Amino acid sequence: MLMKIEGLSVNYGAIRALDDVTVEVRQGEVLSVIGANGAGKSTLLRTITGIVKPVAGTITFNGTNIKGLRPDKIVRLGIMVVPEGRRIFPDLSVKENLELGGHAIDDRSLKKELYTLILATFPRLKERLKQHAGTLSGGEQQMLAMGRALMGNPKLLLLDEPSMGLSPIVTREIFSLIGLINKEKGISMILVEQNAHMALEHSERAYVLENGRITLWGPSAEIKSNPGVVEAYLGV
Amino acid sequence: MKFFWEARKVILPAVLVYLVLKAIFGFHLVSGYIEQITLFSFIVILTSLGLNVIYGYTGQFSLGHAAFYGIGAYISAYLSKSLGVESILGFIPVLFLSGVSAGLVGCLIGVPILKLRDDFLAIATLGFGTLVRVILDNSDRFSEILGGSRGFVGIPRITNLELAFFVTVFLILVTRNIIFSRYGLFWRCVKNDELASQAIGINTSRMKLMAFSYGCFLAGIGGALYAHLYTFLHPSNFDILKSIDFLIIVIVGGMGSIVGTIYAGLIWVGFIEGLRIALPADMLDLRWVFIPLFLIGLMMWRPYGLIRKGG
Amino acid sequence: MEDVNYLFQQCINGLQLGAVYALIALGYTMVYGVLRLINFAHGDIFMLGAFIAYYLISKFNIPIYLVFAITMVCTAAAGYIIEKVAYKPLRNAPRISLLITAVGVSLFLEYFLSLKFLFTANYIGFPRPFEVEVYDLSLFTITNIQLIIFAVTAVSLFFLYLLVYRTKYGKAMRAVSYDQEAAALMGINIDATISLTFIVGAALAGVGGILYSIAYPQINVFMGIMPGIKSFIAAVLGGIGIIHGAVLGGFVIGVSEVFVSGFLSSTFRDGVIFIILFLVLLLKPSGIFGKRIEKV
Numbered sequence: 001m002l003m004k005i006e007g008l009s010v011n012y013g014a015i016r017a018l019d020d021v022t023v024e025v026r027q028g029e030v031l032s033v034i035g036a037n038g039a040g041k042s043t044l045l046r047t048i049t050g051i052v053k054p055v056a057g058t059i060t061f062n063g064t065n066i067k068g069l070r071p072d073k074i075v076r077l078g079i080m081v082v083p084e085g086r087r088i089f090p091d092l093s094v095k096e097n098l099e100l101g102g103h104a105i106d107d108r109s110l111k112k113e114l115y116t117l118i119l120a121t122f123p124r125l126k127e128r129l130k131q132h133a134g135t136l137s138g139g140e141q142q143m144l145a146m147g148r149a150l151m152g153n154p155k156l157l158l159l160d161e162p163s164m165g166l167s168p169i170v171t172r173e174i175f176s177l178i179g180l181i182n183k184e185k186g187i188s189m190i191l192v193e194q195n196a197h198m199a200l201e202h203s204e205r206a207y208v209l210e211n212g213r214i215t216l217w218g219p220s221a222e223i224k225s226n227p228g229v230v231e232a233y234l235g236v
Numbered sequence: 237m238k239f240f241w242e243a244r245k246v247i248l249p250a251v252l253v254y255l256v257l258k259a260i261f262g263f264h265l266v267s268g269y270i271e272q273i274t275l276f277s278f279i280v281i282l283t284s285l286g287l288n289v290i291y292g293y294t295g296q297f298s299l300g301h302a303a304f305y306g307i308g309a310y311i312s313a314y315l316s317k318s319l320g321v322e323s324i325l326g327f328i329p330v331l332f333l334s335g336v337s338a339g340l341v342g343c344l345i346g347v348p349i350l351k352l353r354d355d356f357l358a359i360a361t362l363g364f365g366t367l368v369r370v371i372l373d374n375s376d377r378f379s380e381i382l383g384g385s386r387g388f389v390g391i392p393r394i395t396n397l398e399l400a401f402f403v404t405v406f407l408i409l410v411t412r413n414i415i416f417s418r419y420g421l422f423w424r425c426v427k428n429d430e431l432a433s434q435a436i437g438i439n440t441s442r443m444k445l446m447a448f449s450y451g452c453f454l455a456g457i458g459g460a461l462y463a464h465l466y467t468f469l470h471p472s473n474f475d476i477l478k479s480i481d482f483l484i485i486v487i488v489g490g491m492g493s494i495v496g497t498i499y500a501g502l503i504w505v506g507f508i509e510g511l512r513i514a515l516p517a518d519m520l521d522l523r524w525v526f527i528p529l530f531l532i533g534l535m536m537w538r539p540y541g542l543i544r545k546g547g
Numbered sequence: 548m549e550d551v552n553y554l555f556q557q558c559i560n561g562l563q564l565g566a567v568y569a570l571i572a573l574g575y576t577m578v579y580g581v582l583r584l585i586n587f588a589h590g591d592i593f594m595l596g597a598f599i600a601y602y603l604i605s606k607f608n609i610p611i612y613l614v615f616a617i618t619m620v621c622t623a624a625a626g627y628i629i630e631k632v633a634y635k636p637l638r639n640a641p642r643i644s645l646l647i648t649a650v651g652v653s654l655f656l657e658y659f660l661s662l663k664f665l666f667t668a669n670y671i672g673f674p675r676p677f678e679v680e681v682y683d684l685s686l687f688t689i690t691n692i693q694l695i696i697f698a699v700t701a702v703s704l705f706f707l708y709l710l711v712y713r714t715k716y717g718k719a720m721r722a723v724s725y726d727q728e729a730a731a732l733m734g735i736n737i738d739a740t741i742s743l744t745f746i747v748g749a750a751l752a753g754v755g756g757i758l759y760s761i762a763y764p765q766i767n768v769f770m771g772i773m774p775g776i777k778s779f780i781a782a783v784l785g786g787i788g789i790i791h792g793a794v795l796g797g798f799v800i801g802v803s804e805v806f807v808s809g810f811l812s813s814t815f816r817d818g819v820i821f822i823i824l825f826l827v828l829l830l831k832p833s834g835i836f837g838k839r840i841e842k843v
Contacts, residue, residue: 049732075734087729089722100722103715104734152734297643299650348829355585355646359779360828363821366776370818480650487647521662528655532648536636539644 090134306474308456338456490541565801574748590775596756626749786834
């Protein structure tokens with residue numbers, strides 16, 4: 001077990017955004033969390049990364065309790081995120097963006113190694129290293145956000161809506177890269193998506209989040225054939 | 237008439253307060269100094285109320301309120317001295333004109349700067365305050381009477397209990413009526429959410445300008461009363477420290493609270509003048525060591541108001 | 548020729564003043580970048596630098612390079628403490644609360660230090676650390692003081708450039724000023740980065756304080772107010788949050804001020820600077836180098 005979230009509750013003012021959420025992440029798997037807009041998917045990731053403070057529950061990562069830790073401490077334990085809307089630094093160059101991803105890595109040779117590896121995985125970034133990140137296309141920005149997260153040498157990678165704003169072709173490209181990274185590097189992932197189709201296709205297990213509660217979980221193949229899920233998230 | 241009928245709950249106690257004060261002053265139960273700072277506290281309340289309209293109700297932060305207070309003071313003093321005004325009756329048009337002038341300057345300066353938000357508005361109003369200070373310091377170049385950095389001397393003493401008290405009470409009532417009118421509602425909307433106000437069709441830049449001009453008008457009236465109470469003006473009376481004074485009163489009283497401003501104005505003048513009496517002369521400088529600390533404390537614990545919990 | 552000489556001379560004098568403004572403006576712009584705060588107390592750090600240098604020179608008579616080093620350490624510490632004590636508790640408060648606090652800190656420093664048993668409110672003559680020499684370059688004259696000001700400013704800017712663009716801490720600073728949350732998700736310690744920004748800004752203001760006092764050797768606890776506001780205007784002029792903008796803005800404001808004094812009247816120089824501010828805010832609030840129209 002890589003991470004265990006138990007009984008997690010989060011409030012935004014008077015509104016309960018997450019209610020008694022329990023999620024387990026196994027070593028090396030891709031786990032997807034699907035749900036409608038506003039169901040609490042992003043809140044879940046923001047709570048794991050320490051941006052949002054929960055009111056109840058525990059989050060254990062690799063045996064350490066990370067609940068309430070500062071974001072930068074959580075990053076140092078090996079959790080990196082590809083945030084919703086990518087949040088790259090548009091006025092910094094592609095190279096500088098990647099370097100920032102490795103901010104928490106103190107071992108220089110490891111940093112160099114990661115850098116070469118990432119450029120090999122995303123050859124399109126290699127052609128644009130000196131460019132301002134804001135000038136990249138949507139798909140390239142997504143790759144940059146992923147590359148930047150991988151520069152932190154994560155044990156667990158959180159992906160928040162990686163398909164957002166991308167065309168179907170680019171979305172497919174991004175998802176195949178996600179699959180590749182998971183298989184080749186063995187990095188565990190939590191994939192949060194509105195595009196339930198893609199998410200279930202590319203994950204081993206899935207949780208369904210509705211109004212801040214987990215209503216269904218299990219192997220993605222089973223979830224995919226659940227009549228309720230088909231009706232609510234997969235369309236006809 | 238309807239105005240006075242609706243305000244009867246305020247007017248009756250106000251008349252009572254006036255009679256008590258009149259009796260106290262009439263029988264010389266207190267010194268002339270106390271009498272003077274009592275009148276001064278009304279002026280401070282009126283001017284702070286102007287800032288509360290601008291900042292507390294409409295959310296437009298100003299660090300230059302004292303400049304408008306100064307504009308009102310200088311214009312009124314110039315008018316009454318050059319026209320030879322000496323009676324209350326002759327002074328009332330001057331008073332009104334000074335308020336309108338300050339409001340007009342506020343309107344002119346407000347058109348460009350009210351587009352700015354928060355801290356940029358702060359620096360722009362601070363800049364305007366400094367500009368006014370520079371102009372006042374050099375005012376003897378325009379007219380010898382104004383006195384420049386030597387100060388404006390020989391202003392007739394016209395402000396008395398009746399004038400200071402009833403003008404203040406009257407303008408508090410007017411302000412209260414505006415605040416509860418449609419416009420006051422719009423001002424409060426602008427403060428809460430400018431975008432949402434625009435979305436429901438409020439002309440936000442006009443509302444901000446109205447509130448700002450009106451607040452400056454009140455400051456101008458306050459300044460005119462001040463000039464004819466103390467009979468001497470100096471540019472340093474209208475610098476940033478004075479603006480901070482008014483700001484503290486608004487925050488202590490509570491943002492968007494008229495009653496709070498009244499209490500805070502009284503307490504503040506009493507406190508500052510009290511320290512002048514209580515502290516030995518060489519310790520007087522300590523006031524401005526503790527006032528900023530008090531202000532910082534307010535920001536940490538009660539940023540919207542101490543007496544009334546404004547929002 | 549007389550007029551041309553005078554013009555050149557005013558330029559040199561303006562650049563001398565501008566160099567000091569540039570050093571102060573950097574602190575404003577960097578702090579604004581990471582906290583979106585106009586740090587009103589920054590001008591007082593500049594004043595503190597002047598006073599620390601005054602004591603080091605007049606009471607201990609130590610070499611000038613040590614004066615610079617010790618003053619920088621002290622002002623940096625002051626900047627660090629101010630941020631930790633006054634601003635950090637308000638990290639999630641509305642921006643106006645933070646701004647009012649900054650005004651409060653500024654007033655406190657001025658009036659506390661003006662107490663009789665501290666620096667007093669009087670003007671004090673700043674000791675000249677070396678003899679003044681004037682070099683005549685036919686078009687204009689230049690003093691060794693001016694040369695030192697230009698040299699020290701250049702060196703400071705060079706080290707600042709290295710820090711901001713060549714180290715990971717500088718990158719972290721820039722990342723925090725673009726997007727604080729995303730920066731935190733990269734493993735950047737936000738609080739430490741903000742502290743570093745205050746430390747660097749305050750150290751530069753300390754240098755500015757020494758240079759200013761060498762050039763205009765009269766110091767007073769309120770001496771930071773106007774240079775502080777003018778330097779902030781310089782930062783706005785160059786584009787708030789932009790480092791090279793602050794430097795350019797500083798020089799523009801310095802030269803303008805000296806020109807107004809030299810060709811018009813010194814009583815109007817403060818007024819003209821604020822007219823520049825109004826023009827910038829009205830015409831291009833993002834400043835000379837600003838691309839994005841920020842929510843101002």
